[in-house]
Amino acid sequence: MTACEHNRKISAYHDGELPGEECRDLEEHIRECSTCAQELEQLRSLSRLLAAAEMPGMSSDVLERLHSSVSSVREVFVLRTAERVMTVAAALLVVCAVWFWQTAGALDSGIERLEDWEIAAVWPQTEAPAEASAEEMLAQWMVLDLSQENGSD
Numbered sequence: 201m202t203a204c205e206h207n208r209k210i211s212a213y214h215d216g217e218l219p220g221e222e223c224r225d226l227e228e229h230i231r232e233c234s235t236c237a238q239e240l241e242q243l244r245s246l247s248r249l250l251a252a253a254e255m256p257g258m259s260s261d262v263l264e265r266l267h268s269s270v271s272s273v274r275e276v277f278v279l280r281t282a283e284r285v286m287t288v289a290a291a292l293l294v295v296c297a298v299w300f301w302q303t304a305g306a307l308d309s310g311i312e313r314l315e316d317w318e319i320a321a322v323w324p325q326t327e328a329p330a331e332a333s334a335e336e337m338l339a340q341w342m343v344l345d346l347s348q349e350n351g352s353d
């Protein structure tokens with residue numbers, strides 16, 4: 201098959217994409233040029249084949265595989281998104297932990313400057329230092345002593 205300069209237009213002519221005048225010129229050429237006529241015939245037979253071939257209906261198996269591949273792609277996307285969120289959350293947790301550790305350290309050093317009685321005054325009773333019970337005993341002793349004095353009167 202020898203190449204023809206009009207050969208590249210055959211596909212456009214076949215698809216009806218050539219302008220009117222160019223289309224008529226090519227039709228005249230095709231009658232005289234066996235190369236272009238052969239090219240056009242090949243395109244037409246290919247078109248007939250495609251038109252004749254029934255588009256295969258997708259079986260439920262194929263559809264199922266398609267769906268699963270789509271959902272696996274979605275799962276991968278969700279997993280990657282979750283991974284990123286978890287990474288950010290972990291980073292935030294670390295930042296918060298460091299901040300809390302530093303703040304707690306500052307609070308601890310502040311508490312160390314307080315007197316024992318100050319701590320006892322503000323500390324929850326369940327976590328009261330051992331000194332508190334001694335003070336309680338002293339208070340109870342004083343109350344007992346006062347009541348005895350009242351009784352003697």
Ligand SMILES: [Zn+2]
Binds near residue numbers: 233235
């Ligand atoms: Zn030609």
